[in-house]
Amino acid sequence: MTIATASPSAPLPHPIILWIAQLRAWVFLTLLVLFFEAWARIAEGSSFLFNVYNIQSILVFATAPLLLALGQTFVIISSGIDLSVGFVMGLSSVIAAHASNYFAAQWGLPPFAAMAAAILSGTAVSVIPGLVNGLLIARLQIPPFIGTLGMYGVARGAAYLFAGGMTVAIDNEWFSAIGNGRIFGVPVLVIIAAVACLVLHYMLSQTRFGQHTYALGASKPAANRAGIDIKTLILKIYLLSAVMAGVAGAMYTGRFTAGAAQAGEPLLLDSIAAVVIGGASLFGGSGTIWGTIAGALVIAVIQYGLVYINVEPFWQFIAVGAVIIVSVLVDQTQRRLMGGQEVE
Amino acid sequence: MSEAQPILSVRNVSKAFGAVQALNRVSFDVHPGEVVALAGDNGAGKSTIIKAISGVLRHDEGEILLDGKSIDFATPHEARDSGIETIYQDLALADNLSIGENIFLGREPKRRMLGVLPVLDRAAMADAAKRTMASLDFHVTRLDAPVAAFSGGQRQAIAIGRAIFWNARLVIMDEPTAALGVPEQRRVLALIKSLRAQGKGIIFISHNLRDIFEVADEIVVFRHGENSGNRKPSETTPDEIVKLMVGS
Numbered sequence: 348m349t350i351a352t353a354s355p356s357a358p359l360p361h362p363i364i365l366w367i368a369q370l371r372a373w374v375f376l377t378l379l380v381l382f383f384e385a386w387a388r389i390a391e392g393s394s395f396l397f398n399v400y401n402i403q404s405i406l407v408f409a410t411a412p413l414l415l416a417l418g419q420t421f422v423i424i425s426s427g428i429d430l431s432v433g434f435v436m437g438l439s440s441v442i443a444a445h446a447s448n449y450f451a452a453q454w455g456l457p458p459f460a461a462m463a464a465a466i467l468s469g470t471a472v473s474v475i476p477g478l479v480n481g482l483l484i485a486r487l488q489i490p491p492f493i494g495t496l497g498m499y500g501v502a503r504g505a506a507y508l509f510a511g512g513m514t515v516a517i518d519n520e521w522f523s524a525i526g527n528g529r530i531f532g533v534p535v536l537v538i539i540a541a542v543a544c545l546v547l548h549y550m551l552s553q554t555r556f557g558q559h560t561y562a563l564g565a566s567k568p569a570a571n572r573a574g575i576d577i578k579t580l581i582l583k584i585y586l587l588s589a590v591m592a593g594v595a596g597a598m599y600t601g602r603f604t605a606g607a608a609q610a611g612e613p614l615l616l617d618s619i620a621a622v623v624i625g626g627a628s629l630f631g632g633s634g635t636i637w638g639t640i641a642g643a644l645v646i647a648v649i650q651y652g653l654v655y656i657n658v659e660p661f662w663q664f665i666a667v668g669a670v671i672i673v674s675v676l677v678d679q680t681q682r683r684l685m686g687g688q689e690v691e
Numbered sequence: 692m693s694e695a696q697p698i699l700s701v702r703n704v705s706k707a708f709g710a711v712q713a714l715n716r717v718s719f720d721v722h723p724g725e726v727v728a729l730a731g732d733n734g735a736g737k738s739t740i741i742k743a744i745s746g747v748l749r750h751d752e753g754e755i756l757l758d759g760k761s762i763d764f765a766t767p768h769e770a771r772d773s774g775i776e777t778i779y780q781d782l783a784l785a786d787n788l789s790i791g792e793n794i795f796l797g798r799e800p801k802r803r804m805l806g807v808l809p810v811l812d813r814a815a816m817a818d819a820a821k822r823t824m825a826s827l828d829f830h831v832t833r834l835d836a837p838v839a840a841f842s843g844g845q846r847q848a849i850a851i852g853r854a855i856f857w858n859a860r861l862v863i864m865d866e867p868t869a870a871l872g873v874p875e876q877r878r879v880l881a882l883i884k885s886l887r888a889q890g891k892g893i894i895f896i897s898h899n900l901r902d903i904f905e906v907a908d909e910i911v912v913f914r915h916g917e918n919s920g921n922r923k924p925s926e927t928t929p930d931e932i933v934k935l936m937v938g939s
Contacts (some may be wrong), residue, residue, distance in 0.1 A: 549808075549810075552811075553808075553809075553810040553811050554809075554811070555799050555811075558788075558792065558796070558799055558811060559796075559797070561785065561787055561788060562785040562787075562788060562796055564787070565785040565786050565787040565788065566783065566784065566785050566786065568781055568783045569783045569784055569785040569793070569796065570785070570796070570797075571783075572767075572783040573796035573797030573798075574768055574797045574798075575796070575797050632785075632786070632787040633787055
């Protein structure tokens with residue numbers, strides 16, 4: 348008697364089918380774009396897709412939620428959640444605005460240097476909530492939902508206090524160019540987000556850090572048995588999420604030439620939605636950066652597209668909500684069909 | 692004592708939890724290519740002794756010798772580094788990763804893409820997985836499949852494959868057949884025999900006397916933390932083992 352049989356118990360579909368299943372958020376995105384394209388051709392006699400203005404608007408619109416969602420992808424794969432990203436982004440935005448003004452006025456830095464110092468300051472400040480989140484969750488065993496909910500409040504309060512309850516205007520043409528400029532017709536924000544996507548995709552799919560994040564999300568005993576330093580791993584994951592929120596905050600300040608505590612307020616749920624629409628499971632263990640990118644674009648296309656076809660803006664919420672629910676249902680059905688075992 | 696030096700030698704090991712004497716002067720040996728079954732009722736001390744061997748617990752008295760050298764591991768990691776692998780029922784596999792990725796979890800090999808960028812060497816992991824699993828008569832066709840796609844017995848084989856890839860010499864299996872259907876139980880027993888053929892020492896905990904009589908070379912019976920008898924399956928009967936387990 349031998350173990351003899353070769354393949355998995357439930358027959359696995361062909362790799363190409365698996366691959367397409369993983370990219371289903373992209374399939375959905377394509378259908379969505381085709382729908383708006385058809386609408387534009389029939390109703391307006393114009394093109395939705397072959398319109399540089401539309402494309403640029405959607406991409407720029409998607410950058411902030413995408414930056415948050417990229418970090419959130421790691422958190423959700425590790426079976427955690429980071430509720431603080433929205434206000435960490437706001438805090439970073441306010442600090443970046445203050446820093447831009449301070450370095451120009453007090454140190455007399457030229458605009459370019461003041462912008463660089465401001466972006467660094469905003470991002471650096473986000474390290475603090477990231478470290479605190481990570482320590483609370485890794486060392487003190489506080490559930491991620493509670494720990495980051497606490498940080499949501501702390502970062503919110505801190506951001507409004509630093510802003511004095513108002514928005515903090517800046518006057519720096521370089522900083523404004525980061526948020527609104529173009530290089531060869533491509534918005535700078537989009538280039539920054541694309542670089543972030545490449546770097547985080549590499550980290551998730553090709554480094555031990557990424558591999559261990561998947562393992563932690565699937566099975567803490569497995570990660571522990573493998574000798575992975577789980578506490579440091581969790582700390583790094585929440586730090587990464589906060590730093591991405593910090594970058595998003597600094598970008599916001601550039602785009603709107605002002606720092607605002609509420610900069611990321613509506614984006615928290617969008618960031619989680621993007622990750623989930625992209626195919627990640629909130630139980631942890633699955634998700635990809637490519638999926639998250641598609642998820643963020645799906646949300647941006649729905650929001651922009653509904654405005655484009657003159658639907659009342661409130662329908663956006665309903666549409667995005669419906670898409671989240673449908674994508675979770677699709678994910679569960681797919682797991683059953685693909686022979687994976689149910690979460691025990 | 693028999694001819695070859697035992698891989699593991701447990702000598703008069705005792706362990707108390709407060710007033711409860713969990714182990715009282717327990718002794719047995721495990722030789723290369725030998726399957727030692729630990730039999731006994733719940734709470735008889737089987738789990739305590741494997742915890743002492745695998746570094747989860749420290750024993751109070753007596754000696755545990757690995758290759759003739761006294762050991763006292765502070766952590767399970769130390770025990771594993773010395774070649775003692777314990778496979779618990781949960782198997783500690785990451786279900787979302789492939790067999791190769793599970794084998795190498797925590798020690799992933801790297802290569803350089805285009806000579807510069809360090810990336811995970813998935814091809815090397817898949818190759819090692821294929822060879823290791825083949826040595827257990829388990830021929831995997833889909834090395835990219837997540838471990839979740841495999842059956843209970845196959846997952847048991849994967850956990851064992853991971854152990855032998857890293858040169859475990861003593862494999863401790865805690866109730867490996869408990870959660871499985873009958874055909875799968877047969878496969879796991881076949882797996883234990885294949886490990887024995889490779890010269891590994893195996894400690895096998897089971898409630899199932901049929902399984903024990905099928906694969907064990909030596910049966911160590913526990914009762915109230917004591918070693919109530921060591922028997923060879925060929926020289927005893929299930930009835931006698933049950934008597935030793937419950938007292939008569």
